[in-house]
Amino acid sequence: MSQVSKKSGGRPPSDLWNTHIKKGKEISKGNYKEICNYCPYSKYKGSPQDFEEHLANNCLNVPSNIRQTYLNKVLIDLKTLKNQLKKFIKQKYLILM
Template identity: 35%
Template sequence: MEDNSTSEIPNDSDPEAHTSNSQKKRGRPKNMLWDNHFKEINPHGDGHKGWECLYCKGQNSRATDLNMNTHLALNCKKVPVNIKQELLRNFPVPNQKRKTKTELDIITSAQPRIDSKFQVISKLDAGQEELCHKALTRFFVCCGIPFWIVEHPFFLDFCKNLCASYKPPDRKTLSNDWLSFETARITVTMEKELQNENNLTL
């Protein structure tokens, strides 16, 4: 008996099949934190993904790996202790990718600036750059220095004269990303020290 049935094979020339394929989700895979700790929200209806914490119902309209980790490790009051400690121990190292305002000024301005004479001699390795960022964060926080200073041309000139290959983070990265990272690191260090102490009283 002859079988007249046909298998459903997508046809590249079929506009419906093309539309169906183009509607598949693209982009970066979701952070693992989404699975058990956050739910996705879109408060502004503009296509940008936000999050709501499943423990305290706190929200953020712009979801990033760093602000999700920061919320659970440092800010959320209802997250289980074991989860908080695990996130503190594995807090992500910030990665600065955006250009600073000073860099953009140099690129777009024809007028020579004090910054424009900087020349990178040799690029710092990742470990040395991380140590510099940590020290810079402690310096700004412990001395009460405004974060906008980190983008001032004279401060950049000072840094470049000390180490020509060191590129300080912009003030947003310093005040948000590196401050959260250093806070998490210090919290873990303090907890380890307290665990080794005896006869502690409140």
């Protein structure tokens, strides 16, 4: 009889893990203290977006090509958010008319 592996479920981990972020102490099941690979910055239960912004804007030791990658990603995320907000406001305005 073959072993059936249990799937962990949930969202797959960000590509930041093990490339730009180290897992520190486990805070709760599946949640770890996150530590930047390039500087002493750390955060408890932060989001991948927090670390993307850190690498793009705040980390002094991150290589320039990685900084540029995350600057572009943060910019794209901001543009997407701006477009979503415009659509939301437009829909609310149409409902009120």
